[in-house]
Amino acid sequence: MAASIDVEALANLLRDAAKAEILPRFRRLGDGDIRAKSEASDLVTDADEAAERMIKAEVSRLAPGSLFVGEESVAADPALLARLADVEKAVVVDPIDGTYNFASGIGAFGVMAAVVENGETVAAIIHDPLGDDWLIAEKGAGAVLKRPDGSSQRLKVADPVPLAQMIGMASTGFLPADVKPEILSNLAKVRYAMSYRCAAVEYRAFVGGFAHYLMYNKLMPWDHLPGVLIAQEAGAYASRFDGSAYRPHHTAGGLLVTPDRESWEILRREVFTI
Structure with a gap:
C-alpha cells in the first residue's frame, strides 16, 4: 500500500x-x-x-x-x-x-x-x-x-531460536510495580536482555537480524509506529500482550515483537507474564 x-x-x-x-x-x-x-x-x-x-x-x-x-x-x-x-x-x-x-x-x-x-x-x-x-x-x-x-x-529479522538462546531488548522501566520483580526474574531464561533507552536503535538491531525480541510496556505512537511497521515488513510478528494488533492510537497494552508467532507465544508464556 x-x-x-x-x-x-x-x-x-x-x-x-x-x-x-x-x-x-x-x-x-x-x-x-x-x-x-x-x-x-x-x-x-x-x-x-x-x-x-x-x-x-x-x-x-x-x-x-x-x-x-x-x-x-x-x-x-x-x-x-x-x-x-x-x-x-x-x-x-x-x-x-x-x-x-x-x-x-x-x-x-x-x-x-x-x-x-x-x-x-x-x-x-x-x-x-x-x-x-x-x-x-x-x-x-x-x-x-x-x-x-x-x-x-x-532487511530481514533473525531466524527463531530456542528461549535460552534469545537475545533482545526489554524496556522494564514502565512495568507495573506488582509484576516488575517477576518479569526481571523471568528474563534470566533468555541469553541476554538489554535496553538502549532508544527504540530507534533497538528496532534497527532487530530488523538487522541481531535480536530475537523487543518488549515495551508504554506505547507512544512516535516511539513505535515506525519500528513496528519496519519490523513487520522485515518478517516480524508483533502484537500487544493480549494478542491484539497494535494500532496508531494505542498508548497502553504492551508490545512484544519477535521473529515469528511461536517465539512470541513462548516469550509471553515464560517471560513476559503480565
Missing part, C-alpha cells in the same frame, strides 16, 4: 533536520538547553524542539492538510493523540528518539516518522543522524536500509 505522501522526500526532511538542528548541538548542550518533563529521566532539549519545528513546517508543505503529531506537539496539546484513531492522514514524528542518550552525549539516538492513513500505519522511517542512513518501509513493500548514495539493502 503506497502512502499518499512522498516517503523519500519525508526521509530527506528528517536528514535535513538532523543536520541543521540536531547534530550541531550534540555534545554541545548547555545546562539551560536540557529540561525535565514528567521525571528526571524524561528529557527535552533545544535540539528536540528546534528539529520538530523544522519538520512540522516542512510537512505542512509536503503533505498539506495532514495532521501533524510530534512528541513535543503532544506535550503541548495531548488531545492530538486521540485523533490518530480515525484521521484520514497524519504524519507522526519523534524529532529525537533517545533524548536521554543525546543529552548525555551518547551516540544512540534517531529521528523517526510514520505516515498514518485512516487509522493504519502505511509508511515508516527511522533515520540515524550519526550513521547517515535510513530504515524505510511502506506497507506491503518490504523494509530496506537505504544510504544517501542510493544503495539499499533488504
Whole structure:
C-alpha cells in the first residue's frame, strides 16, 4: 500500500533536520538547553524542539492538510493523540528518539516518522543522524536500509531460536510495580536482555537480524509506529500482550515483537507474564 505522501522526500526532511538542528548541538548542550518533563529521566532539549519545528513546517508543505503529531506537539496539546484513531492522514514524528542518550552525549539516538492513513500505519522511517542512513518501509513493500548514495539493502529479522538462546531488548522501566520483580526474574531464561533507552536503535538491531525480541510496556505512537511497521515488513510478528494488533492510537497494552508467532507465544508464556 503506497502512502499518499512522498516517503523519500519525508526521509530527506528528517536528514535535513538532523543536520541543521540536531547534530550541531550534540555534545554541545548547555545546562539551560536540557529540561525535565514528567521525571528526571524524561528529557527535552533545544535540539528536540528546534528539529520538530523544522519538520512540522516542512510537512505542512509536503503533505498539506495532514495532521501533524510530534512528541513535543503532544506535550503541548495531548488531545492530538486521540485523533490518530480515525484521521484520514497524519504524519507522526519523534524529532529525537533517545533524548536521554543525546543529552548525555551518547551516540544512540534517531529521528523517526510514520505516515498514518485512516487509522493504519502505511509508511515508516527511522533515520540515524550519526550513521547517515535510513530504515524505510511502506506497507506491503518490504523494509530496506537505504544510504544517501542510493544503495539499499533488504532487511530481514533473525531466524527463531530456542528461549535460552534469545537475545533482545526489554524496556522494564514502565512495568507495573506488582509484576516488575517477576518479569526481571523471568528474563534470566533468555541469553541476554538489554535496553538502549532508544527504540530507534533497538528496532534497527532487530530488523538487522541481531535480536530475537523487543518488549515495551508504554506505547507512544512516535516511539513505535515506525519500528513496528519496519519490523513487520522485515518478517516480524508483533502484537500487544493480549494478542491484539497494535494500532496508531494505542498508548497502553504492551508490545512484544519477535521473529515469528511461536517465539512470541513462548516469550509471553515464560517471560513476559503480565
